[in-house]
Amino acid sequence: MLEKALRGSKKYWTWLLALAVLIAIGFFFYLRQLYTGLGITGMSRDVTWGFYIAQFTFLVGVAASAVMLVLPYYLHDYKTFGKITVIGEFLAVSSVLMCMLFIIVDLGQPMRLLNVIFYPTPNSMLFWDMIVLNGYLFLNIVIGWNVLDAERNGVAPEKWIKPLIYISIPWAVSIHTVTAFLYCGLPGRGFWLTAILAPRFLASAFAAGPAFLILLAFIIRKFTSFDAGTKAIQALAKIVTYAVIANLFFFLCEVFVAAYSQIPEHTAHLEYLFFGLHGHGALVPWMWTSIALVVAAIILLVIPQARQNETTLGFACVFVFVGIWIDKGLGMISGGFVPNPLHEITEYVPTVPEILITIGVYAVGFLVLTVLYKVVTGVKEELAG
Amino acid sequence: MENSRRRFLKNAGFSVLGVGAGSMLIGLSAHTAKAAGPDGGQRPQFSMGDKAMEAERWGMVVDTRKLNDSLCRKMQEACHSIHNVPEPVGESARRDQIIKWIWPTEFKHAFPGQEVEFLAEDVAHRPIVVLCNHCDNPPCVQACPTKATFKRERDGIVMMDFHRCIGCRFCMAACPFGSRSFNFRDPRPDIEDENPDFPTRMRGVVEKCNFCAERLAVGKKPACVEASDGALTFGDLNDPDSDVRKLLAEQYAIRRKPNLGTFPSVFYIV
Amino acid sequence: MNDKNKIIAGLVIFFLAVLFPFWFNLIFGAADASTAPETELTDKAKKAETCIAETEDMRTEHMQILDQWRDTVVRDGQRTYVAEDGKEYEPSLSNTCMDCHSNKEKFCDRCHNYASVDPYCWDCHTYPEETE
Structure with missing residues (x-):
């Protein structure tokens, strides 16, 4: 099937070439980081995880959201999603791939990565994260590829695929749960020390992921003859609506606990993010933009006319995606490090090389996504024609 | 076909x-x-050596009343110079990426959440040295995915194996005391007088105070304790007759963030 | 089979690529690769006659021994090593090995360069020429 990705229009090749250029730029700066050290990033002694780990956290959510297509189709026999489950699974594949790359670019000694396997340490959440991420990547590539192959040949998928599909459903939940456990089990980091972090991560994932899928469906429809179908898109839109509201609700629960209890370790971080602390407030405008986007998206999504109109739905999806990206990709990680355990303030701002490396990793993800989607749409067009 | x-x-x-x-x-x-x-032939064997100081659980008591700026500088200098801790100088140096094993701070930073209102001016502003607490229940060890940081069961010291560290910095997120530093760059150019008896580090690994494990092995007390003019006392917390236990029995001492359940082995007399 | 030529050309390119290290060395590296380098001993090392184990064992096992040393010293805190002949040593690369073999360039590097291995010991541990 891969041969479908080798024949494409000029636009297709231009897009791939553009991504390749971004990858090359990112790779060049990564080599610099490798030789001189992580000192070229904006990270510091106090803010030890920055942009890379934040993108990782956000993308784990995008990856997990494939389950929002798989679950209704396979557990509830919701046929509308049958056509597009593979779209979700391949999005998961490219997202998990980006997650792994973000972990690798964040390591101080990437050459020793395999130490995690040579000296397995089950009490470290990072060990489990490695297992669940690799497992999820494997599940989605195997399931997606086989189901698509069967569809192309007009036969039912192989029997052994079914159990894998059922496993992939709780597995999707596990990847984001373990990712939340990386943070929420750490003593002395009041911002993350909350049992609701994993549910909140999942809610934001099930909002941002499907919102991105809707946007991807629009794009695919524009460039190929494959249409996900209005019904499927509208069903996804409802999922986004519920999830984004749940996410806001969880966030407000956090705000209540911190603000009403007034325990300084918990309020300090929120105060830093939304109002600034002792004159430091680099993220304040971003966080309020995030809130505004999410609220605007909720308003658009709960009004049936706006949700059913594809233009406004498109805007709502962009708002959800960007709003949650700011929340998880900017605020969530560095917010937990400011103030530091000694209640001192060191702010974090990513540097240019750091941003270029990040863009490079995203370009790898989009390259894989484009190739996989080219295969999917090629097969679908072949079947339709 | x-x-x-x-x-x-x-x-x-x-x-x-x-x-x-x-x-x-x-x-x-x-x-x-x-x-x-x-x-x-006889298999080669390892042993502790005759001069080694041993304990069940090493601990330290800091008498903050005896601390002043120059003494703190002296202790830091003693520690950092023998352990080859880099001291970046010049305008391009990133002060926020500095490496510290032991350093002075104020009461409100050493003990956030334990601030005492109307604290005597002298206590509020006297320098208080902070370092790795060598917790009995260390969260950094729990977080490390490669056992590069580990607690020596022999004597309770929380150690770093620089050979094994992958530089994920999970331990730094886990440490509630900010005691760990990361080598954001090759430290060697920033080490003025290299001590040949102790290795330097390479870029991309985490480091922190090791309670001078290398000195204890040859019967010497930690460098900061030797330089402290009696402000720091070092000994076995599990031995009721040790200096530290005697001091703790006489004086009221506090620990940093006791509510987190990490059980620090460094105590402070205020 | 109309693609016979293409397949053959492909195979040739494939094998050329796979066998790169062999033909590259045959053509360009012959002079260097044929003779293994000799290590030089310092006077101190010559006088001591034996290392912590037989020369033959040291040649083949020194990396495992060093690996064991570093794990035992760093992780178990045991800083005395009793060799097979009963002699005691401090298991330390910089302080013990390099004390005798103070000529890193002529002792360590010659073989390491020849074998194209690049141990990262010296990123952290010092050697005499460097500290002088």
Whole structure:
């Protein structure tokens, strides 16, 4: 099937070439980081995880959201999603791939990565994260590829695929749960020390992921003859609506606990993010933009006319995606490090090389996504024609 | 045609796997046979050495009343110089990426959440040295995915194995005391007088105070304790007759963030 | 089979690529690769006659021994090593090995360069020429 990705229009090749250029730029700066050290990033002694780990956290959510297509189709026999489950699974594949790359670019000694396997340490959440991420990547590539192959040949998928599909459903939940456990089990980091972090991560994932899928469906429809179908898109839109509201609700629960209890370790971080602390407030405008986007998206999504109109739905999806990206990709990680355990303030701002490396990793993800989607749409067009 | 090609590829694949796995097993068995040591003769052995100071759980008591700026500088200098801790100078140096094993701070930073209102001016602003607490229940050890940081069961010291650290900085997120530093760059150019008896670090690994494990092994107390003019007391917390235990029995001492359940081994007399 | 030529050309390129290290060395590296380098001993090392184990074992096993040393010192805190002949040593690369073999360039590097291995010991541990 891969041969479908080798024949494409000029636009297709231009897009791939553009991504390749971004990858090359990112790779060049990564080599610099490798030789001189992580000192070229904006990270510091106090803010030890920055942009890379934040993108990782956000993308784990995008990856997990494939389950929002798989679950209704396979557990509830919701046929509308049958056509597009593979779209979700391949999005998961490219997202998990980006997650792994973000972990690798964040390591101080990437050459020793395999130490995690040579000296397995089950009490470290990072060990489990490695297992669940690799497992999820494997599940989605195997399931997606086989189901698509069967569809192309007009036969039912192989029997052994079914159990894998059922496993992939709780597995999707596990990847984001373990990712939340990386943070929420750490003593002395009041911002993350909350049992609701994993549910909140999942809610934001099930909002941002499907919102991105809707946007991807629009794009695919524009460039190929494959249409996900209005019904499927509208069903996804409802999922986004519920999830984004749940996410806001969880966030407000956090705000209540911190603000009403007034325990300084918990309020300090929120105060830093939304109002600034002792004159430091680099993220304040971003966080309020995030809130505004999410609220605007909720308003658009709960009004049936706006949700059913594809233009406004498109805007709502962009708002959800960007709003949650700011929340998880900017605020969530560095917010937990400011103030530091000694209640001192060191702010974090990513540097240019750091941003270029990040863009490079995203370009790898989009390259894989484009190739996989080219295969999917090629097969679908072949079947339709 | 289709079928035979598929079969050929399958067979070829399995053959390659078989040959690869086989040669790996042979290599491994040969390796373990050699590592068992040359045959005959007494096996080489390791021991602690005669001069080593040993304890069940090393601990420290800091008498903050005896601390002042120059003494703190002296202790930091003693520690950082023998452990080859880099001191970046010049305008391009990133102060926020600095490495510290022991350093002075104020009461409100050493004990956030334990601030005492209307604290005597002298206490509020006297320098208080902070370092790795060598917790009895260390969260950094729990977080490390490679056991590069570990607690020595022998004497409770929380150690770093720089050879194994992958630089994920999970331990730094886990440490509630900010005691860990990361080598954001090659430290060597920033070390003025390298101590040849102690290794430097390389970029990309985490480091922190090691309670001078290398000095204890040859019967010397930690460098900061020696330089402290009696402000720091070092000894075995599990030995009721040790200096630290005697001091703790006489004086009221506090620890940093006791509510987190990490059980620091460094105590402070305020 | 109309693609015979293409397949043959492909195979040739494939084998050329796979066998790169062999033909490259045959053509360009022959002079260097044929003779293994000799290590030089310092006077101190010559006088001591034996290392912590037989020369033959040291040649093949020094990396495992060093690996064991570093794990035992760093992780178990045991800083005395009793060799097979009963002699005691401090298991330390910089302080013990390099004390005798103070000529890193002529002792360590010659072989390491020849074998194209690049141990990262010296990123952290010092050697005499460097500290002088």
